[in-house]
Amino acid sequence: MRHARASISQVDRRRSRTVRRLLTAFALGAALGTGLDAIHVYGDVEAYRNEVFGRLGWFVPIEFGLAGVASALAMPLLERVAGGRAPRDWPLWERVREVPLLIGLYVTSVGANGPNAKLFAAGLLVLVAARLAFTSVRGDWVFALVAGIAGPAVEAAIHATGAFHYTEPDFLGIPVWLPALWANGGLAIRRIFGPLALAGSVVPEADEPAQRAHVG
Numbered sequence: 001m002r003h004a005r006a007s008i009s010q011v012d013r014r015r016s017r018t019v020r021r022l023l024t025a026f027a028l029g030a031a032l033g034t035g036l037d038a039i040h041v042y043g044d045v046e047a048y049r050n051e052v053f054g055r056l057g058w059f060v061p062i063e064f065g066l067a068g069v070a071s072a073l074a075m076p077l078l079e080r081v082a083g084g085r086a087p088r089d090w091p092l093w094e095r096v097r098e099v100p101l102l103i104g105l106y107v108t109s110v111g112a113n114g115p116n117a118k119l120f121a122a123g124l125l126v127l128v129a130a131r132l133a134f135t136s137v138r139g140d141w142v143f144a145l146v147a148g149i150a151g152p153a154v155e156a157a158i159h160a161t162g163a164f165h166y167t168e169p170d171f172l173g174i175p176v177w178l179p180a181l182w183a184n185g186g187l188a189i190r191r192i193f194g195p196l197a198l199a200g201s202v203v204p205e206a207d208e209p210a211q212r213a214h215v216g
Helices: 002-042 060-081 092-096 098-112 117-134 140-160 178-196
Strands: 046-048 051-053 164-166
Touching: 002 046, 002 060, 002 098, 002 178, 060 140, 060 178, 092 098, 092 178, 098 117, 098 178, 117 140, 117 178, 140 164, 140 178
Parallel strands: none
Antiparallel strands: 046 164
């Protein structure tokens, strides 16, 4: 009986941890995605048909919140594809540094939109290539590739519904630099959402103590 109660308690704790991680992933995705999208909207890179939150559409926080949940759910699978046993326990500074980098890229895209689109796309490709060549962690290319394909595909699908449009599209209603922007974002997603992945453990860095192998 005692063993049964302990097993039920462990299940309840795992369930509670899963719910917390999903809620946190939704909130983080909604906040980060909406903030970055606002840079594009107020920079006249894109526009929504039905403006509700300022110049943003009503579904924007929900869209990016669900993207955050999808990231947490997909992370263990992507990490296995990348060659790891489970999501890594990224140091806090390495996760936080991705935010100003993303903001900088989005702000730069405002100025590059239109005539400088191809030059900006080339610059983004150079950036992601440099990160993969010199500062990457094993498997980073998987996240860059998946994000570079899935992100633009989802945006093109939403654009096809007429919910929003880019002001300077090149193909499928999206700008030519968008896949490269998402590829860089894939590296950020791995680091920012890694600790929220729905896995029992994470892979610690080589110089981190073993007791930090579990998060959440």
